[in-house]
Amino acid sequence: MGTTKTIHFTDEQNELATLAKAIGHPARIAIIQHLIKVNSCICGDIVNELPLAQPTVSQHLKELKNAGLIKGSFEGNAICYCLDENGFNKIKNFFQYVDKHLENQKNQCC
Amino acid sequence: MGTTKTIHFTDEQNELATLAKAIGHPARIAIIQHLIKVNSCICGDIVNELPLAQPTVSQHLKELKNAGLIKGSFEGNAICYCLDENGFNKIKNFFQYVDKHLENQKNQCC
DNA sequence: ATTTATTATCGTAATATTGCAATATAAACA
DNA sequence: TGTTTATATTGCAATATTACGATAATAAAT
Numbered sequence: 683m684g685t686t687k688t689i690h691f692t693d694e695q696n697e698l699a700t701l702a703k704a705i706g707h708p709a710r711i712a713i714i715q716h717l718i719k720v721n722s723c724i725c726g727d728i729v730n731e732l733p734l735a736q737p738t739v740s741q742h743l744k745e746l747k748n749a750g751l752i753k754g755s756f757e758g759n760a761i762c763y764c765l766d767e768n769g770f771n772k773i774k775n776f777f778q779y780v781d782k783h784l785e786n787q788k789n790q791c792c
Numbered sequence: 793m794g795t796t797k798t799i800h801f802t803d804e805q806n807e808l809a810t811l812a813k814a815i816g817h818p819a820r821i822a823i824i825q826h827l828i829k830v831n832s833c834i835c836g837d838i839v840n841e842l843p844l845a846q847p848t849v850s851q852h853l854k855e856l857k858n859a860g861l862i863k864g865s866f867e868g869n870a871i872c873y874c875l876d877e878n879g880f881n882k883i884k885n886f887f888q889y890v891d892k893h894l895e896n897q898k899n900q901c902c
Numbered sequence: 903a904t905t906t907a908t909t910a911t912c913g914t915a916a917t918a919t920t921g922c923a924a925t926a927t928a929a930a931c932a
Numbered sequence: 933t934g935t936t937t938a939t940a941t942t943g944c945a946a947t948a949t950t951a952c953g954a955t956a957a958t959a960a961a962t
Binding site for chain 1: 796797798800801802805806808809810811812813814815816817818819822824828831833844863865867873874875877880883884887890891893894897898901902
């Protein structure tokens with residue numbers, strides 16, 4: 683196998699999983715952190731920042747983009763990337779939901 | 793390969809990635825949601841809730857536990873699982889950090 | 903038009919993940 | 933002790949992910 687049984691889960695569960703999975707790699711965390719640090723958008727700089735070859739970085743950027751976590755726009759012959767609030771808002775809601783529960787259940791666990 | 797180059801990233805980046813990766817599967821999202829729904833702890837019920845075989849569920853529980861997202865305590869011959877705030881607080885902080893940035897940069901992206 | 907710079911894609915090797923049947927382990931109880 | 937119940941582990945097949953060299957594609961600059 684190796685194949686996730688997405689059919690048996692709800693769209694919401696699959697979407698949240700896809701978002702979390704996209705974030706679940708140190709290189710992609712580093713990309714997100716860098717995009718926050720430099721405030722405005724960047725592109726080939728990300729390749730210089732990361733300890734990975736250009737095709738690998740390109741692949742990671744693609745995954746983040748597919749998940750709706752970053753967006754890129756052409757700027758001359760380069761591409762400017764920045765965070766996409768669409769994806770982040772979706773997970774943010776999930777974590778707020780979890781957090782609300784954790785507050786209520788403090789020290790009441792089994 | 794298939795091997796993530798964890799050595800080249802910071803401990804924080806690797807830890808956040810591990811947490812997000814653990815959440816990044818619909819079955820594990822479903823487990824988290826169920827633990828929230830039933831409020832107090834449960835165990836074999838999770839197996840009944842999920843459309844997966846017992847060994848598969850056991851594996852998913854193990855991953856969540858290793859990541860510090862759930863904790864289990866023995867209750868007779870059964871095991872009672874519930875959410876572990878340790879793991880969740882760590883990612884929560886990350887998303888708050890991201891969110892703060894997104895608020896500032898609204899519509900100022902490239 | 904050619905070169906240069908920037909990013910994406912293809913192909914491929916190595917490793918990781920997912921899922922399950924079979925089996926093991928451990929605790930309660932008869 | 934033997935049996936039931938609950939969970940974990942092992943072993944394995946199928947698929948996914950990660951990473952990179954080589955190469956393509958695109959657009960600016962000369």
